[in-house]
Amino acid sequence: MTGSAQLQQGHPAHEARMTIQVFSHSDEALQHVRQLAQEAVTEHTGSISTEDAYWVARFASTDASLEAAIAMQRATDLFNFDNGSHPPILLGIHIAYDENIAAALPPPPAAFLRPGEIHLSESAYRAIHHDQPIKFRTVDHASTTAYKAIWKMQEFELAGPVHHQGAPSVGFFIKVILICLIPFLLVLLYTWREPLQHGLSSLDGTRTIDHQLE
Structure with a gap:
């Protein structure tokens, strides 16, 4: 089940919403990336609509949404490498978290939908309990603060000291x-x-x- 039909299913009391923008693509490549996005979301028990200019995915937890976002970015990078995409296809991903589904989440600022990056809103950042090695960097735009997830290894080595305090590890x-x-x-x-x-x-x-x- 794909598209808006998925979004008609019952939503949990708390919900993480992912907004996805695709940068630099041909129509043929767009179909492949759409499929990659749907697979990543489904694997992490989410639902997605890809019918509009901005794709929207929903998850029961922020942990699942962040894992899906990282999987989506890695799959897209691999697709670019295997197919020699020029210019490469890039995804801009923003994750927000709402504790009250009755209140509609506002759209993310355009500055937080940047090619090849994953940004989390303040509420989403506070809600995650992610325990895999990952760092975050604060990003400010028009008095709004977001947290950029550092998921690329080459960038991870150079990332600043902003760490998320997730679940304690062994x-x-x-x-x-x-x-x-x-x-x-x-x-x-x-x-x-x-x-x-x-x-x-x-x-x-x-x-x-x-x-x-x-």
Whole structure:
């Protein structure tokens, strides 16, 4: 099921809405990119309408919408590489989050639909619990703040220090455990210091006596 028919299904109480703009394309390439977008959205349990100039996809969670956006951008880059697209097809993606479906989400500012980029609104950024390695950079336009998701590896290496505080990872818990264990180990070492020194002294004395007897 595609197009507007998908959007007639019941929506969850909270919804993430993705707006997609396609830059630089031929009619033939547009059909391929539309298919790639539909596959990425469906894989992440969303619905999409591609009938208007701006495509709109809806998801039950912001995590799913961000994962779909990254999958969509990577699939489009791969399509450009495989087909030698000149100019390359680029997607501009904006994700917004609404806690009240009755209130219509306003369209994103044009500055936040930029070729090859993914932007999240303030509410969408705060709502995600994404735990895969990803960084964000703040972008301001006309007193409106958005967060650019850094999804390309070459850009990831150069990204600024704005990180999203998502769900704690396994590494985080390991660090916490180690931090908690260090004081305990120090106390244990201090407690056993005197018995250990006494044992070593006794051992050293025994060796001295044995050596003299020889």
